[in-house]
Amino acid sequence: MASPAAALVTDRSGVVPAGPPLAVVRAGDVEDVRRTLAEASRTGTPVVTRGAGTGLAGAAAAAPGEIVLDVSGLDRILAIDPVDQVARVEPGVITAELDRAAAAFGLMYAPDPGSVATCTIGGNIATNAGGLRGAKYGVTRDSVLALDVVLADGTLLHVGRNTVKGVAGLDLTGLIVGSEGTLGVVVGATLRLLPRPTRIATAVAYFASVADAAAAATGLGAAALRPAVLELVDAKTLAAIDALRGTGHAERGAALLLVQADGFGAAEELEAAAAVLARTATALTTTTDPAVAAELAAARRDALPAIEARGRALIEDIAVPRSRLAEAIGGVHAIAADTGTDIYTFAHAGDGNLHPIIRLDGDAEPGAVPPAAQRAADDIFALALSLGGTVTAEHGIGLLKRHWLERELDPAALALQRRIKALFDPAGILNPGKAI
Secondary structure (H helix, E strand, C coil), X not given: CCCCCXXXXXXXXXXXXXXXXXXXXXXXXXXXXXXXXXXXXXXXXXXEEECCCCCCCCCCCCCCCCEEEECCXXXXXXXXXXXXXXXXXXXXXXXXXXXXXXXXXXXXXXCXXXXXXXXXXXXXXXXXXXXXXXXXXXXXXXXXXXEEEECCCCCEEEEECCCCCCCCCCCHHHHHCCCCCCXXXXXXXXXXXXXXXXXXXXXXXXXXXXXXXXXXXXXXXXXXXXXCEEEEEEHHHHHHXXXXXXXXXXXXXXXXXXXXXXXXXXXXXXXXXXXXXXXXXXXXXEECCHHHHHXXXXXXXXXXXXXXXXXXXXXXXXXXXXXXXXXXXXHHHHHHHHHCCEEEEEEEHHHCEEEEEEECCCCCCCCCCCHHHHHHHHHHHHHHHXXXXXXXXXXXXCCCCHHHHHHHCCHHHHHHHHHHHHHHCCCCCECCCCCC
């Protein structure tokens, strides 16, 4: 029988630790976090902080001798201010639940990762998570105004401010967002909310090739259009969705673009977008009906479940300049052919963020990545860098991509980041071996 701690030592990446952690602490309040870190600092014991465990880079994987600090129990929405349009929350709040609570005031929390129904605000902050609305509304960092952070020695620190604008001092809030638990443990956040769009217009366009779809996505930007959602799905993924849902997407084209415009001018903006899409699309459907829009958007939301229904998968994450999106997807397809691996690709086309999903052999050991799949992943990372991109856009470096960090970052910049880490965490106890 698995120990009770077994589910708390890894994340969705599937990393399998060598053994059980030293201890698991389920924090019930901020003082639990402070006491745990103070004692860990005194004894030099490593600490791995976790929330829902939806991370995909192994940042929440805990090794023997390490303490797992579970902050998912700090899950209160403390306040929503509809006048200043901010929310104060604890790190264990589920992202979708905050968005639903904000909706009662006519507001929304903009970041919406694919795991929005299960991931936590703390985890989003740790990885600077993005999502489908990132094309218009940005990533988590764009929605974080202030943070309450417990440092490695147990000190409680407040950084940031309640105002949208402010330049007093260095931006420690922005530094902590995306640091993957290596600088401190977030125990509270003040988040920016936005007016909830009252109008949404949706289009789904099919294309004869991924290159055509990517060119159409780039064409929207060239036409000075900025849709709230701009998503691309390739033919292999469409076939997987059809197999799972009984739909006929793959019959309509070799790639799909999902486009949504929102706000008072949604219909007009979508009309302009549809004119761009229609130049090369093999099929095009538009609607302002929310029920029909949900059906059209389902193809993108179903992408990952459809792939995972075919077996265990390595979920990767790169980004390239938007102008090189077609090259990146074409390169991923070439890597699949060269390595003999089964790769599915969908993308947040509005910001150049691709998710190549490598399906693993059914007989692969849990946590193990077969050599061909690992070679494909490494080739994908190298491709991203060759196109002027990054090896991670929103999943983080974690444990799995750390050796790629030195290839992407300027050596002096990486050395500076490690000196900053040492200032925050002199004993090196916070998530050692992860991120930086």
